[in-house]
Amino acid sequence: MRIGVLALQGAVAEHIRSIGLAGGEGVAVKTVEQLKEIGGLILPGGESTTIGKLMRKYGFIDAIREFAGEGKPVFGTCAGMIVLADKLEGAEEPHLRLMDMTVARNAFGRQRESFETDLDVKGIDTPLRAVFIRAPLIKEVGSDVDVLCSYKDEIVTARQGNLLACSYHPELTDDYRLHEYFLKMAEEAAAKH
């Protein structure tokens, strides 16, 4: 299964590596045409304002909305989760507006800018190692959204059908089980077509 990683800015190589460890083939996606060649797309962490700006510039907003509309899986991690959200807290303009959730940026405050922890994620049988870096949080979800993990009473992983989102960087550890989970989503979606 070939999985694309949106390669405009952010942690691209690390996601490609994790997809490989999970048994898939990861490719860097730099043009909208490449979306035709992949069965799932990862929106990496980085800087959401920059990623959003570049997505607009290169036509990715409509192209990714169409990709997801065809039932193909999209996985937003950290800044990628911000980009995926229907609403952002504060006065900020949302980007893709695909997943029914409200996301707050930089939600952990200065004291806890970056940290590592183990998380209990629904669908993964033992705790997942996760790295949080100036991480966002999911403040609210719609009724179609399944909460897969909370950390200190805040939502940090969620799924809505073919859309998956997490606050942290699952690609910065050797624990690739969330990539494995996403690969399975892509395989299931491909089997339906």
Ligand SMILES: NC(=O)CC[C@H](N)C(=O)O
């Ligand atoms: N590690 C990350 O992706 C950080 C996200 C970043 N704080 C943002 O708001 O875009």
